[in-house]
Amino acid sequence: MFGNFIENRIRKKISAFEAIDGWLTPNEALGLYLLASKLPPHATVVEIGSWQGKSTYCLARGLRSGTIHAIDPFNASGGFDLRSEQEYMQKKADTDLLALFRENMSRLGVLHKINVKQGYSSQFAGDFEKIDLLFIDGDHSIPGCIADFEQYAPRLAPGGWIAFHDYYAESTDLGSTFVVNNLVMPSANFRFYRSFDTLWTARKIR
Ligand SMILES: C[S@@+](CC[C@H](N)C(=O)[O-])C[C@H]1O[C@@H](n2cnc3c(N)ncnc32)[C@H](O)[C@@H]1O
Numbered sequence: 001m002f003g004n005f006i007e008n009r010i011r012k013k014i015s016a017f018e019a020i021d022g023w024l025t026p027n028e029a030l031g032l033y034l035l036a037s038k039l040p041p042h043a044t045v046v047e048i049g050s051w052q053g054k055s056t057y058c059l060a061r062g063l064r065s066g067t068i069h070a071i072d073p074f075n076a077s078g079g080f081d082l083r084s085e086q087e088y089m090q091k092k093a094d095t096d097l098l099a100l101f102r103e104n105m106s107r108l109g110v111l112h113k114i115n116v117k118q119g120y121s122s123q124f125a126g127d128f129e130k131i132d133l134l135f136i137d138g139d140h141s142i143p144g145c146i147a148d149f150e151q152y153a154p155r156l157a158p159g160g161w162i163a164f165h166d167y168y169a170e171s172t173d174l175g176s177t178f179v180v181n182n183l184v185m186p187s188a189n190f191r192f193y194r195s196f197d198t199l200w201t202a203r204k205i206r
Contacts, residue, residue, distance in 0.1 A: 010034070014061050020104050021091065022054030024199075028165065029058045031196030032135065035161050036062030039132045046131050047071065048121045048148050049138035051088075052097065053104040055165070059135065060110035071117045071124055071138070074098035079120070079139025081175070125151035132157055136176065137165040145175025149183055156204045162190065167200035176200065 010033055017029045024032075036045060036059045043066030050056050050072040059068050076092040078085025098118060105111040117124050121138050134156055136148050145164075156162060162184070164176040171177050180200050184190050190202040
């Protein structure tokens with residue numbers, strides 16, 4: 001009851017996320033905010049797949065102190081996931097995605113919390129010594145999502161958090177579903193925390 005009251009207040013607080021193009025539902029937006037709000041001071045958040053900043057905004061509103069590293073080529077690439085790429089390309093048309101991302105974050109007052117890393121996730125994995133929250137929403141193919149998990153999850157601090165977007169238990173051809181079912185759930189290093197629609201989250205326990 002009290003939890004619902006707090007969560008409804010957060011929903012109102014981040015309602016500006018609705019105006020940014022993207023795929024997050026209100027429950028998923030709430031989930032990202034809640035995870036970011038649990039982090040220690042000077043936290044490092046890594047977001048793989050930022051598009052126009054819908055999820056980045058929710059993370060930034062939850063984060064009390066620290067930096068969100070927003071990794072995306074900002075060119076509508078889908079990586080190995082060519083079906084998504086078609087959709088991204090159609091939506092993008094002649095939009096400058098990076099300029100729009102920055103404009104959205106600036107207008108909503110969170111740009112100062114964000115470090116843009118324009119490029120593919122494989123280029124930056126070595127940049128992080130310790131990650132407190134890893135959000136994977138980039139290449140949705142199985143090999144792409146495996147690569148993101150294998151390159152970045154070892155950098156998660158014990159007690160850190162991981163979140164995958166687009167976890168559909170029955171869609172085993174989706175990268176997030178494959179990685180969660182086959183690599184995260186069976187691992188003794190992670191404990192399931194909570195699902196928010198298709199946002200699947202877990203804690204690294206060791
Ligand atoms: C589904 S969208 C992300 C949506 C965003 N998280 C939101 O909530 O609005 C996926 C994004 O990941 C990007 N992407 C695809 N492959 C990537 C990769 N290997 N590394 C980083 N970003 C990638 C795409 O170009 C696209 O911008």
